Each structure stands twice: as C-alpha cells, then as structure tokens.
Amino acid sequence: MDTTSSLPRGFLWGAVRAGIKPSGRADLSAIVAPHTATAAALYTTNKIQAAPLLIDRRHLAANGGRVHTVLINAGNANCATGEAGITAAEECCEAAAEAFRCAPQAVFPSSTGIIGVPLPVEKVRAALPALRAAVGDAAEYFASVAAAIMTTDTRPKTAHANVHMDGKQVRIAGIAKGAGMIHPQLAAPHATMLVYLCTDAAAEPPLLQKLLTAAAETSFNRISIDGDTSTNDTVLLLASGASGATLSDSNSSPFAEALSEVCTSLAKQIVADAEGATHLVELNIRGAASDADALRIAKAIAHSPLVKTAWAGSDPNWGRLIAAAGYSGAEVDPARITIRLGDLVICERGGRSANFDEAAAHRYLTQPEFAVDIDLGLGEGACRFWTCDLTREYVSINADYST
C-alpha cells in the first residue's frame, strides 16, 4: 500500500461562494458521482440532530444506499430549526437534484455552522448553477471542497491511500472538517465533524457500512477537542466502482487497513487543528481492567480542563492526570499506576517516581506533539486516544459574542 495524492475515479468535486459564511469565503460544495455511488454513513448520537441528518437517513433508505450528489454548506448548521429546517433541507435537495440531474433522494445534504438560525435556502438555490459549472475531477477541485467546508478550521484536512486489489489500483481519498464541538460519538447508521471518504472500489452498502463502522471506531470515535458532541457530525463513505475492483468479505482486509489509515490521519488532523490548541496529545492507556475502562480514563483526561490547561503551560502536573483517572468511573488501584511522558517515568505505584525529572518532563511537554502513557497495572484493557490542550485562544475563539 502506498499513499499518494491520486484521486479515486468516478467523482467530481467543486465549491463556490453562496454568501452563507459571514466571511464571504467559499461555503457551498458538491461531491458528485455521475454514475452514482454506493454509500455508508455514520451520524452523531446526540439526541438533537440537525435537519440534514434526518433527510440523509431518509434518502439513503429510499434510494437503496446510493448517492449521486453530496451538497454541503458551511456557515449554518440547520439545526434546532424545527419543521422549517427540514423543509429547507428538502428544498435544497430538490434544487441540487435539478442542477445535477438526479432524483432528490439521490442527494445527501450536510450543514455545519451556527445552530438555531434558519438556513438561507435562497442563497443555496441561487449559487447552484455556479456550483454545477465549478465541479471537476482534478486535485484542485478536490482541494476546493476541503477548503469550503471549513468553519473555525485553520487549514484543510485531506488524506489518501491506494490499495492494489485483484490486479487493479483502488484509491481512497478523504476530506474532513472540524476544530470545535469535537467529541464525535458516532453510531452505526452518526459531528460538527464532517468527513467525506471517496473510493473507486465497488462495494455493496452493507459491506461499506461494516468497513466504515470499524474504521471510525478507532479513529473518529477516539478523539476529543472539547468534549462537546455535535448535533451535525457525519461521516460518509462513497464507492464509485470506477476502479473495476469489487470489495467482498473475503478480499477487503487490505482496503480496511487503508481506510483505517485514512480515517486515523483525518482524525489526528482534526485534533491538530483544534480551536486554539498548541499541542496534539496521544493518550495510551493500558493495563486497564477492560477496554471500556481504558476508554473511560482516556475520556476523563481528554475532558479535564485542569489537565488540558496544564498541557497548555507544558506543566508536568501529573496529579491532575491521576485525579481524572480516579473520577473516571474506571477501576483504579493507586498503588499500581505508572505514568510516562514519552520515555520519562513520572509516577510509579501511584506516587512520584524516584526518577522524576521535572525539567526534562517540562521540556518534553513543550513539543507540539507528545504522548502520555498510563499503565493501570490491572489487566489487558487498552485504548489509544487523541486530544489537545486548552488555551486562552480557545476561550477567545468561543467567547466572542459575534460568532
């Protein structure tokens, strides 16, 4: 398997300015599979779900798991907008269906931005002719979508992988956005993380769903920026079949591995671009009584303002880590806990390590990426999780009363 920037065949990408983002930047995107693609999707488990997610479920069910056009607007989440929001999403699908010549049910709408403000359908409708003229299959079109779906992101997020299968080249390309309200809790048939994965393998929707669910579990479901699970999180995998290779239960392992790599890369890119963050932190929890306990500890640490602010100051205050483990709900025996920052042992048997070197620990934590390893000494439970620090800049971004 090699990872190059080659794009899956059978897709067109494009983006234009519809005037939804107050900044006036490109904010309306399309991913088009002219011969339609099979699809699998995951949505947020938040019980408040944005209107487009309701439409997405309805359309995938009605259309046999097939998608022709993905229509994505940034700048407005179309969430907590009541019945009017659902009507607005439907009107956008009808307009997109007309522009891209497909059935309305073959349109997969997505929205991201502010919650509780009516979606300006007229702006979407007015921009669709320009959007139809703006789509293409080259790298710059793909890149234009990655840029147009951004909200508080500072940079676009993309990842690629190629797999050789049955003598053919199969390509996977992914686009993601998300820098805040990021603690995806996706469930098989789940942001405001938005992720669009395209491949030119052929696959039936149930197999795609199985592959996507497995890949998301150890990538998007293992990241948290602020602990806030969005109402709009969506991960969509589209398979055009244009490579000529067909995925089956028996031959899908290399594809599954490549898909997992693309998802993990995008998940880490999201955390690395977290609102105001200056450190990408990898948590390795091991020795827990169960994998579920390891995840409980990772989440408690990833959601602790005291831990996250200490990281912002490169402060090796491991007492805050052990306190978070203690209230996580996981089984914990203080006398068995070992904590390492990279290779530096800072806590042994629940107390400060005799080898604790505060200056070295502080230096290690000044790096833009670092790892915190916690061994509970109890069992075989483990998990890997990515999170970030909490900075003054995060507060500034989210406390500004015009956003």
Place this chain on the structure above:
Amino acid sequence: MDTTSSLPRGFLWGAVRAGIKPSGRADLSAIVAPHTATAAALYTTNKIQAAPLLIDRRHLAANGGRVHTVLINAGNANCATGEAGITAAEECCEAAAEAFRCAPQAVFPSSTGIIGVPLPVEKVRAALPALRAAVGDAAEYFASVAAAIMTTDTRPKTAHANVHMDGKQVRIAGIAKGAGMIHPQLAAPHATMLVYLCTDAAAEPPLLQKLLTAAAETSFNRISIDGDTSTNDTVLLLASGASGATLSDSNSSPFAEALSEVCTSLAKQIVADAEGATHLVELNIRGAASDADALRIAKAIAHSPLVKTAWAGSDPNWGRLIAAAGYSGAEVDPARITIRLGDLVICERGGRSANFDEAAAHRYLTQPEFAVDIDLGLGEGACRFWTCDLTREYVSINADYST
C-alpha cells in the same frame, strides 16, 4: 430562624504560617472542640483518595464518631504520595494530639494543594506550638481559619444560621474553600472542596450523618466549576452540644433547613469565587423524564466548554445549550424544549423563539449572576445546579507552569 454572625459555643479556631504555601501566607489551621464533638463526614468519591481521607475514616471509626481537633494544611494535598503520605498524615496527627492534648484518633486531618508532592511534616510539627497559642472562640479566630484554608480562592467563604430549639439558641457556622477542581461527588461516608460545619447542638453521629448527607445532596453535590472531581473533597459537621439543645429524629426539621441554607450559601460562594469566573450561573432544569435526567442535563451544560465560553462572552448562543442537552444521555424531544434566560424566552419547541430578542438576551447575560431555565416538556424531573463561565483567566491560572 435568623442568620447572624454569632458563633456556635464549644469550639476554638485558629491559624498560623507553617511555610507550606509558597506565598508565605497562613496555611495551618485548627478547629478544636475542647470537650470533643460528635461528627459526620462526607468524602470525595474519586477512587484516588488523599492520605488524610484514609486517616479520617479510620479515626472516626476508631473514636466512635468523635473529634477533638481538626488539623488543616493548605499548599499540599498529601495525595498520590503513597505509603509515605499516610505515615506523614499519621505523624501530623500524633504531633497535633500532643499539642492539643487529645488522643491521636481524635484528630481529623485535612490537606489541600498540589497533588503528588511529599507533605513537609517537619513544617507542620514546628508550627504546632504557635498554632496552639493562636486558637480562640471570637469571630476573628473563626475568620482566620476561613482565610488560611484558601488556595486559589480570592476570598474566604463563611455562612451562619441560628435555630431556636427546645427554648434554646442553636448556632451553625460553616467555613469552605475551593475555586478549582470543583465538581464534588460526595458519598455518604465524600473535594478539593473543604467544608467545616460547626454547631453547638448535641447529636449522635448517625443523625448528624443523615442530616449532613441530605444537606450536601442539594448544595455541594449540585455545583461544578470545571468538572474535575477532587481527590481531597471533605465536608465535616461537628456538634459540640454546648447549646444544651439535643437533636433527635422528631425535632430536627428546623435544624435541617438551617443546615441546608448554610450549605447552599457556601456552595454558591464557592462557585461565585471560581477560578477566573465572571458569572455565577443558576441552572433550573425542569420537565425532565426524571430527576436523574435533569441532573444529567445540568452536568452536561455545566461541563461544556462551548457553553461556558459563550457565557464568558455574554453570548446568547442557545444552540450550544441544546446540543449539550442532546448528548447528556437524558431523554430529550427537541420539539418540546423551551429555554429561558431569566424571563426572556429564547427557544420554543426546539427552535428559535419568535420573541427572541438577541440584544436583550446579551444584556441579560452581562450580569454577574444569571439563570438559565430549560423545560424539557416531558415529565416531572427537575434539578437546580450552580456553575460558572470559562474565561481566559481560568486558563492563565491553571496553565502557569509554577503552580
């Protein structure tokens, strides 16, 4: 019932500088009941528990629920300090027992400050003679303890209540500290919230425990500053009996109400003094499917960095409130949700209210204290909860690499 500053009889208070706080301020306190007091205590449910909490449990059990001297140091939590930490706490108790002339088991030690650093027992021991000379029963002595137990607190927290009972005057006085790592989850026989409640009523320990547990449930267990449940949280209620009035199951209602008022006052004072906070927020959740669901929603909101930073900016971004309710795990029907800021209706049936007045809502949120009312429209479940905003100053306080 009236609330005055009169202090319960049968107690002495005092504080001195032992050199544990880097600031050099007073950091070693005692509350002494010369004729001993009956006691009830609640401790944190964090599975990592500081050494003094282990000793407290042991001493109360061994001494039949009676306390002579409470010894409190600030500047060091004596937590995650292993066996050495337990020995350190025991040595402090022995020295205090000698200074205040009681059995070591009649000493109730408490510690608050940094986690994972050995407690300087010698500093405690050296300061005990001065502490013994510094105790008294007047208001200034009581105030000196309230000041000496502070860590990142900016002001002391005290509350008082008087109850007339059996023709006698019964007094309750409480002292609390805590500004960070505050999300107490106390359990009957549960901070780094420290709370010391003294009364001159007489009462057997089991009744005291029952009264304390009930009062803490709707006060200390209903506040959160940062969602971090400390390893050291302790609430102690001491009854000297010096008033001559004896509490029983049949006559304790007025006392229970007064105790609840004192606890609620102290709990709100803790949140009002939260690290970096500029707003004290009362959450009133009602119409939930159950009380437990109402509490889930209150906690999700109180722990949401996006909600708390919006409050810091007086931003009426109610979409973040509804998103937090949605991922709280509580039963939620978006079409039935009503949200009010004070008297201002901002969300009805899950969408923006037709009466939404953004400027008025923003003005309301500029107040130092405000209320957020959420009616789920589902059932009778309710809860009242107090929390605060998340500011740049909070990050500064906790990201500073010398703390």
